[in-house]
Amino acid sequence: MSDALPTLSQIQDAAARIAPFATLTPVLRNASLDDMVGAQLYFKCENLQRGGAFKFRGACNAVWSLTDDEARCGVVTHSSGNHGNALAMAAATRGIAAHVVVPEGAVRAKLEAIERAGAILHRCAPTTAAREAKAAEVQRATGAILVHPYADTRVMAGQGTTVLELLKQSGELDGIVTPIGGGGLMAGCAIAAHGALPSIVMIGAEPSGASDAAQSLAQSARIEHFSPDTVCDGLRTLIGVTNLDALREHRVQVITVTDEETIAAMKLLWQTLKVVVEVSSATVLAAVLKQREQFAGRRIGLVLTGGNVDVDALPW
Amino acid sequence: MSDALPTLSQIQDAAARIAPFATLTPVLRNASLDDMVGAQLYFKCENLQRGGAFKFRGACNAVWSLTDDEARCGVVTHSSGNHGNALAMAAATRGIAAHVVVPEGAVRAKLEAIERAGAILHRCAPTTAAREAKAAEVQRATGAILVHPYADTRVMAGQGTTVLELLKQSGELDGIVTPIGGGGLMAGCAIAAHGALPSIVMIGAEPSGASDAAQSLAQSARIEHFSPDTVCDGLRTLIGVTNLDALREHRVQVITVTDEETIAAMKLLWQTLKVVVEVSSATVLAAVLKQREQFAGRRIGLVLTGGNVDVDALPW
Numbered sequence: 001m002s003d004a005l006p007t008l009s010q011i012q013d014a015a016a017r018i019a020p021f022a023t024l025t026p027v028l029r030n031a032s033l034d035d036m037v038g039a040q041l042y043f044k045c046e047n048l049q050r051g052g053a054f055k056f057r058g059a060c061n062a063v064w065s066l067t068d069d070e071a072r073c074g075v076v077t078h079s080s081g082n083h084g085n086a087l088a089m090a091a092a093t094r095g096i097a098a099h100v101v102v103p104e105g106a107v108r109a110k111l112e113a114i115e116r117a118g119a120i121l122h123r124c125a126p127t128t129a130a131r132e133a134k135a136a137e138v139q140r141a142t143g144a145i146l147v148h149p150y151a152d153t154r155v156m157a158g159q160g161t162t163v164l165e166l167l168k169q170s171g172e173l174d175g176i177v178t179p180i181g182g183g184g185l186m187a188g189c190a191i192a193a194h195g196a197l198p199s200i201v202m203i204g205a206e207p208s209g210a211s212d213a214a215q216s217l218a219q220s221a222r223i224e225h226f227s228p229d230t231v232c233d234g235l236r237t238l239i240g241v242t243n244l245d246a247l248r249e250h251r252v253q254v255i256t257v258t259d260e261e262t263i264a265a266m267k268l269l270w271q272t273l274k275v276v277v278e279v280s281s282a283t284v285l286a287a288v289l290k291q292r293e294q295f296a297g298r299r300i301g302l303v304l305t306g307g308n309v310d311v312d313a314l315p316w
Numbered sequence: 317m318s319d320a321l322p323t324l325s326q327i328q329d330a331a332a333r334i335a336p337f338a339t340l341t342p343v344l345r346n347a348s349l350d351d352m353v354g355a356q357l358y359f360k361c362e363n364l365q366r367g368g369a370f371k372f373r374g375a376c377n378a379v380w381s382l383t384d385d386e387a388r389c390g391v392v393t394h395s396s397g398n399h400g401n402a403l404a405m406a407a408a409t410r411g412i413a414a415h416v417v418v419p420e421g422a423v424r425a426k427l428e429a430i431e432r433a434g435a436i437l438h439r440c441a442p443t444t445a446a447r448e449a450k451a452a453e454v455q456r457a458t459g460a461i462l463v464h465p466y467a468d469t470r471v472m473a474g475q476g477t478t479v480l481e482l483l484k485q486s487g488e489l490d491g492i493v494t495p496i497g498g499g500g501l502m503a504g505c506a507i508a509a510h511g512a513l514p515s516i517v518m519i520g521a522e523p524s525g526a527s528d529a530a531q532s533l534a535q536s537a538r539i540e541h542f543s544p545d546t547v548c549d550g551l552r553t554l555i556g557v558t559n560l561d562a563l564r565e566h567r568v569q570v571i572t573v574t575d576e577e578t579i580a581a582m583k584l585l586w587q588t589l590k591v592v593v594e595v596s597s598a599t600v601l602a603a604v605l606k607q608r609e610q611f612a613g614r615r616i617g618l619v620l621t622g623g624n625v626d627v628d629a630l631p632w
Contacts (some may be wrong), residue, residue: 316628
């Protein structure tokens, strides 16, 4: 596996590779939310993607990039939920095994979905180090191929297809906002966006309790250790090394938002846009509302990354 | 105003009349829900319609059917929420006044939306008789034109545009399920569906605590008095006289569902389809799950009628 950044042409190849399996998700508009921000907002609904999150794009591209020989012993990953579910579903489309290492504290609905999709679960402590150690152990024991959730060229290329699709649906945009966890989505999206339209401004939304990307950019050095403290279960990971390079190269601006701001934005998306998004996804609207002067009068794409929520345990 | 059933050509005219104002709502598919029912389900997402409900279609067609002279004193209606909101928004597109008579017990989020849309609220008791008396009073006092929520040709024609759109998006269907309250949606949809494809089976979903349509069909006589007892706030109305004729003429099958079944289906739509629907909308999935043998192997359209929910007061 390589964690080199993908090229535009690798992202275009990924779009063709996943097309038979992935959902062409709709882009929603909403007059009330446009009025609140004073901008034209285009919501790319990856919560409506197969498996309920954009992660299916990267996982599916990785699984179908393997040779038959590589695919023989299956795939393995570590994931707080959505990537694990996506890899399990992608592996099922090719009829191969999937092993998923899950940290304690993951959302119940996500773990159940991974099991329903037919993967074998392996539990570990909720730290990046523990996740990677456990995944390496499973890899050695089974011969499965590692599909890292974000530090993987094939995964980043798959995630970047989100923006190729969005731009076809929305027409030209001035800016695109995605959440930042491990940075795979942003890396793929920035490369795709600037390949199509070099002037697009890329904005990352990060929880203030997991703002390692914002801090790494500010200090010009990657933070290596941090203890995430945020309700956004999908964004508790450390940004990948090459993913951080991509953020620098594509001049990504990171806006940090508090959990309180994110939960308010999540409620607004449910109540006004009428879609079920998980809390991590709501960081993008929270960021746009927080810096609304910057977005006034612009055409802005917002990637709603997932909708895997336990509706019996809402954060409000 | 007339409550005669609309013709297919009036529904086609309505589609052209509302096109500049209404949202072309997406049709969603979901593999898990297909598996649960054993059928191919096409969810027409009117919860994503302007104002959060299909009602905008009928209200918009009614408002733009008026001559300038008729429109001068504005429009009036009675509504538990969605039609009132829709009429207020439609009136705003033409710059005329909207008066909305609302029964006690209406959902707070819906009343707030009506006021935000610029309508004047008039309160009354939660019975069909009280609603109609109060609306007549406002009509006399203001000269506003009555736009009845369902017993109105223009409104039924507008609601019927839902099915014209759905069939363009889904291709041929074996059956279409809509909730039944006053029956305006079903009347318009049945006429549109059978105009396009005479073999389509039309199925109404009705709460067992407001099953006046099912009982009226069974007894071959319209029930005139009933006390609705259901959590489905949008379906507490008595079916209209000509709307009931339409149900007979189009051989509509009515499936009644308990509130418990509807709430379970609502949760399933949120958790699996990832869309916010209000409880009345979930009757359609509850009906299909209840009679799944009937739907096995078929291509079924389900109209998700609205998404105006108070997310702080969920029914589970």
